[in-house]
Amino acid sequence: MIENTIKAWHKLIEERDEKGLDNILADNVVFHSPVVHTPQEGKPISKLYLTAAMHVLNNGTFKYLREVISGNNAVLEFSTVIDGITINGVDMITWGADGRITEFKVMIRPLKAINLVHQMMGAMLEKIK
Secondary structure: OHHHHHHHHHHHHHHOOHHHHHHHEEEEEEEEOOOOOOOEEOHHHHHHHHHHHHHHHOOOOOEEEEEEEEOOEEEEEEEEEEOOEEEEEEEEEEEOOOOOEEEEEEEEEOHHHHHHHHHHHHHHHHHHO
């Protein structure tokens, strides 16, 4: 099941299909942002953050470098370049038995990248609300 969800996730990112998030996110999904200290609970807010991230990070340089899958968990390492800053991060994803994402955690490095992403995500969230 998880391999199908991973394939669906990659296709969604490749196509920048924000509407596809409705099919892949569980209603009770929890999103953990690298810059917000509280978990974002539920599909509407998680979808908002992931949509903003698609616009900010998925800019033509975004690529997944490797993935580690175990049981119903996956860690996908990614890289992208924004304003000359190389951003390296991981998506830590957990699925339920139905294949829908129940938890999504993003970690980013280095600090310069976190600050840039924080600024750009804030602007994008305001734009798409």
